[in-house]
Amino acid sequence: MQNILVIGYVWPEPRSSAAGSRMMELLELFRAQGWHVTFASAAALSEHRADLTALGIAEVQIALNCDSFDQWLAELQPDMVLFDRFFTEEQFAWRVERACPEAMRVLDTCDLHSLREARHHLLKATQQACSNEADKQSVDAVTAGADQLFEVMANSDTAKREVAAIFRSDLSLMISGFEMQLLQQAFSVPATLLHDCALMLIPSASKPAPFAERAHFISIGNFRHAPNWDSVLWLKHALWPLVRQRLPHAQLHVYGAYPPPKATALHNPKQGFHVLGWADDAHQVMGQARICLAPLRFGAGIKGKLADAMACGTPSITTVIGSEGMHGDLPWGGAVVDCAANFVDAAVALYEDENRWLQAQEQGAAILQQRFDRQRLGSELINRLAQLSENLDSHRRDNFIGGMLRHHTLKSTQYMSQWIAAKNQSAN
Template sequence: MDCLIVGKVWPEPSSTAAGRRTQDLMNALQLGGWQVHFASAAQPGAHALDLEQLGVQAHRIAVNDAGFDTWIQALAPDVVIFDRFMTEEQFGWRVARCCPNTLRVLDTSDLHCLRVARERALKTGESIQLRNETALREIAAIYRSDLTLMISEYEMELLSQEFSVADYQLGYWPFALSLSRPVPNFEARSNFIMIGSFLHAPNVDALRWCRQAIWPLIRTALPAAELHFYGSYGERYGPELHAPKDGFHYKGRAIDALATMAEYRVNLAPLRYGAGLKGKVFDGFQSGTPTVMTAIAAEGICAVPNGAQDEAVAFAKAAIKLNLDSQAWASCQQEQYLLCNERFYLPYWQPRLMDILLQAYDQKTARRARNFVGQMLCHHQHRSTEFMSRWIEAKNK
C-alpha cells in the first residue's frame, strides 16, 4: 500500500507534539510495510526532519496549482492523510476528483474548534461556544473525509454528541510510548521544568499564568527553587518571561527534550486551554518526571484526572509536595508508568494504525454511501472551495 501524508508544515518532532504525531504516523506505516510519501506547500524549517534519510519520499507542492492534479494522478496513492482540516480544504477536492478510489483520511492532531472555543471563553469569561466559525470548517472536513483519526477519546465523544459524527467515521489512534530508557532517581534531580513550543498559544498562556500566579507561591515555600522553561521559537517571549532574580529562567530550545526533562524533579503543565493530548505530559511520562497538570492538560489521558489542579494555590501545593516528598514523587512516577502501559502501550497501538486504515479502505464504498452529509458537502461546499481555488489559480496566471 502507498500512503501520502499532506502536511500543513514540514514535521519538526523535536519542536512540537504535532510534529511528533506526524513522525509517529510515518513510523507506523513503514513498520507495516507501506510506502510513505510526504508533501507540503510550506517552507521547511531549520529543524525539519530529514525525510529522505528516514526512507520517506518528500515532495514540494503548491496550493491553487493544477500541477497537483497531474502529480497526484501519477502517484495514485491508496491512502491520503491530510494533516489538519486546512490541508483537506486545499487539496481534498483535488484528490477526490483525480483519485476517486483513494481513501481520504483527516488527522485532526487536536480538535481546533474546541481549542478556539476554550481560548475565547478564557479571555471573555463567556461560556464555551463550540459551534464557532472554525467548527463550520473543521466539522465539514470531517464529514467530507472517509475517516478521521482522533488522538483523544474525549474529543470523539464531543464530535458524536455535539455534531452527530458517526462512530464509523472516526478512528482512535493516540500517542504511544515505550518506557524502556533508564531515568535518574529523585536525589539526582532538582528544580522544576516547563516545556512547549512558543508557536502554540496555550503554552504561552500557561507560562504567563505560572509566572504571575503559581510560581510566586512555590518560590515563597522554596526560596532557592528554580523553574527552567524550554521551547522552540521563544525568542520574542523570552525577555518578557525571563526573570532570573525570581528563579524563573528561559533556557531556549531543548535539543533532546527527554534527556533535558530527566534532569528535573517536577514537570509543570498549567494549561488553561487547549485540545488533544499534550506532548509535554507524555515527555514527563517517558522521562520519569512526575507531572502536575490541570484538567485541560490531563484531558484524554485518564477519565478522571488524578491530581489535576486548576487553581493556582492547589497547583502550587501539589508541585511543592512532589519536590520535597520522595515517597510521593516515587508513587506519582509509578502511577504514570502504569497509566502508560495500560492506555498508551507502543507495541499495541503502532500496528493498530494499519488495521484502522485497511478496514476503512475495504469499506470505503459502503461508508461513503452512508455518509449523506459528506456527499452534500462535497457536492456544494467543496465545489465552492474548488472554484475559489480555480479563480486564484487563474488570477495568478
C-alpha cells in the same frame, strides 16, 4: 494498500512539538508495513524538520492553488491520502477526489482546533472583566463542560469548517476520547467516521534518575502554540511567585522551540525564572528535573510534554485540560488541579515528598503502559484502515452528509482555488 501520500500542514519537527512527534509515529508505522510513503507540503522548509529521506520517505514540495498538484497526483495515484489538519483537507481534498476518486481520504485532526479556540474564547472573556493585567494573569483554567463548550463552538466558523472536514473524510484520527464523545454527542458525527488513535508509546528511559539526583522544576512547549505561551504567562505572573514564597531556592527552567523576544524578556534568574528556549534533547532536560509544570488554562488534544514527562519518570502538575484524554480512570502521575492555590500546594508537596514523588512516577509509567501502547495502537489503526479499504464504497454511501458536503462545500472551495490559480497565471 501500498502507496500512501501524506499532505502536511508543515514539515514534521518531532523535537519541537507533539504534533511533529505524532506525525513521525504515523509515518514510521506506515513504513513498517512496507508501504511506499510520500510526504508533501506547501510549507517552507524548516530548520528543525526531520530527515524523512533517511526513513525512505519521499519529500515533495507542492504549491497551493496550482493545477501542477493535480498533474503530479494523477501520476502518483496513491491508495490513501492523509491530510494533516482540517485546513489541509479544505485545500487539497477536492483535488484528490477529482484526480484519484478511489483513494481513501483520512484526516488527522491532531486535536480539535475549534475546541481549543472555544476554551481560549472563554478564558479571554473572563480576563476582559478584570481591571488590571495582574488580575488577568491570575485567572484560573477554563472548566467549562460539554454543554457550555458546544454553545460557543456552535457559533464558530472554525467548528463549522472542522466538523465539515470530518464529515467529508472517510476517516478522522482522534487523539482524545473527550473529543470523540463531544463530536458524537454534540455534533452528531457517526462513530464510523472516527478512530481513536492517541499518541503512541514514547520509549521510556531505561533507568530514570532518582529523586535525590534531580533538582528544579521544568516547563516545556513550543512557544508558537498559544496554550503554551499562555501557560508561561500564568506561571510567571501568578503561580511561580507563590511557589518561590514557599521554596525560596527553587528554580524553574522554561524550554521551548521558537521563543519570541517577549518570552525571553521574562527571563529573571533572581526570581528563579529561567527562559532557556530550545532544548537539543527534551528527554535529557526532562529527566534531570524533579517536577514538570504544565498549567494549561485552555487547549485541546493530548499533551506531548506530559507523555514525555511520564516516559522520563518525571511527575507532573497540570490542569484538567492538560490531563484530558490521557489517563482515563487511572490515577495521574502527579496531580491534576483546577485552580492556582491547588496548583501551588501540589507542586510544593510533590517536590519535597520523595514517597509521594515515587508513587506519582509509578502512576505515570502505568498510564503509558496501559493507554499508549505503540504496538496495540498501531495494529488497531492498520486493521481499521484495511477494513475501510475493503468496504469503501458502502462506507461512503452510508455517509450521506459527507457526500452532500463534498458536493456543495468543495465546489465553492474548488472554484475559489481555480480563481486564485487563474489570477496568478494572468499576473505572470
